[in-house]
Amino acid sequence: MSTPARAAEEFRRLHERAPVGVWSAPGRVNLIGEHTDYNDGFVLPFALPFRIAVAAAPRADGRLAVTTVGDDGVPQRVEPVPVDALEPGAVTGWAAYPSGVAWVLRDNGVRAGADLVIVGDVPAGAGLSSSHALQCATALALLGLAGIELDAAGAPSRPEIAAWVQRSENEFVGVPTGLLDQTASLCCVSAHVLFLDVRTGAMEQIPLDAPAGGLELLVVDTRARHSHGDSGYRDRRRGCEHAAELLGVPALRDVGQEALDRAELPPELRRLVRHVVTENERVLHTVELLRAGKLPEIGPLLTESHTSLARDYRVSCLELDQAVESALGAGALGARMTGGGFGGSAIALVDAAAVDEVGAAVTAAFARRGFAPPRLFPTVPSAGAGRDR
Template sequence: MNPAARAAEEFHRMHGHAPTGVWSAPGRVNLIGEHTDYNDGLVLPFALPFRIAVAAAPRPDGLLAVTTVGDDGQPQRAAPVAVADLSPGSVTGWAAYPSGVCWVLRSQGLSGGAELVIAGNVPAGAGLSSSHALQCATALALLGLAGTELDAAGAPSRTEVAAWVQRSENGFVGVPTGLLDQTASLCCVAAHALFLDLASGHAEQIPLDAAGHGLAVLVMDTRVRHSHADSGYRDRRSGCERAASLLGVPSLRSVGPDRLAGLDLPPELLRLVRHVVTENERVRQVVELLRTGRLPDIGPALTESHTSLAADYRVSCPELDEAVAAALGTGALGARMTGGGFGGSAIALVRADDVAEVGAAVTARFARRGFGAPRLFTTVPSAGAGRDS
């Protein structure tokens, strides 16, 4: 059963009536462009076919009630909270994510109560943006209950909603994420990757058809739980901000590759700057290759990205490094970690005929190292967030 149908069914089972509507949003894979978004840089994500769905109905008592249904079918219900009383720190744990969205939308005039039931199949903790999928789906549901559907006349733009979701995570949940994941979940379209310039806001849909080239994108979930809140993500971001301040620039996007050799910075900051600057160049390179139909040629840039993330940005982990090494050693055209790092997933661009062999090599490498078995699957660029029913 797909997440939207499951959310609707669980809502009806719990409340005895159908929801007013169901909205869903996808997780994402970032093809390349990691840790560049909060540096006003360039990113190239695409949406996954996995989604988080929110079945919703209004409540007349001004309370927000949120229930999530896990893979075991057991509902977890957060204590209802008055929308008027929402403030940073007032809700903790998983419920903080939908509650933070409600808190932000309250500032946009949406103050009514709501009953939300959540179901999904985006792997949690895999670095595939399950939390942002939840927040984006919640935003669409709350807007929909207020009579506002995305893409309708007079509705907020998808990029506006992405900024609201970012504000909810930064200001309510307390995690200083950039705009990559929210924008990907809301703005990606099927069969394309989203080339996004965070400095200018310019967005371009870039065709991405691996199957048409006899290739596949293999996702290798290490099952090492990824969390921005628990990782060194905050330290890396503050280091970038410090480096920009020392260089006298508004963000590291202002530093061109020609300046790298002459930078006078502490070594730990220079490494961060070097990754961000070179990663932006790799995104440009990959986009140009995709525009000219040269998808098989992007592999080296993917691998260089992983090397930079591991050596300079230092956000990899043994499991991610082993997944990348095993894939490359079995003929992958390129491979890299994807997402914030410190666990989560890696991706590999492989020939379609080699998917099983590469997957077996990754699994065998994990077993030899005493790691838990990885979760492996191929994926394609899919549709962004929207209303399901």
């Protein structure tokens, strides 16, 4: 049963009526371009086939009632809260994510109550943006209940909704994320990667069909739990902002290699800047290669990205490093951690005939080091968020 169908079924079971509609949004993998989004840089994500679905119906009492149902079928409910009473700090835990979206939409004229039932198959804690998929699906559900359909005339644009979701996470949940994940979940399309200039908002959908070229994109969920709420992410973002101030630029997007070479910066800030400068260059080079149909040639860029994230940005971990090392040792064309780091997932570009061999090598290496068994799956760029029924 599909995730949207499960959401509709669980809604009927819990509320003894059919939902008005079901909306869903995907998790994402960032092919390359890590920690560049909040530095006004370039990113290159694609949507995963895994989704979070929200089945919804209006309530007459102005309250937001949220229930999530896991694979075990056990519902987790939170006490319904008046939409008009939502303020930062009023809701904590996982329920803060959908509640924050309702809070932002209230400020944009959408304030009715709703029953929401949430199901999904995006692996939580894997750095694959399950929280943003939840927020984006919630935004579409609440807008849909208000009669505002995505892409309809006069409706807010997908980038506008992404900015609302970002605000809900920054100000309501209290996590200072950039705009990559929300935009990816809402704006990616099937069989393409999304080339996004975060500063200007310019987007280009670039075809990516790895199987047609005898290749696979292999995701390795290391099972080392990832969380954007950890202080390491905040520290690096603050460090980037401080470096930009010292360099006299609006954001590190404005720093080139020559300016970096001339700059006098503390070593810990120089490392951060070096990663951002070189990562933006890698994204642009990757885009050039993809436009030219040279997918195999992006492999070394992926690996260089991981090295930079591990050595300069220092957001990798033992499990991510092992996943990359083992994949490369078994013949992957390139590999890197993906997402914010400190755990989560890696991605490898692999010859289709070698997928099983690479997967076995990673799994064996994890066993030798006493790590939890990784979850591995080939993936393809998939559709972005929308209404399912």
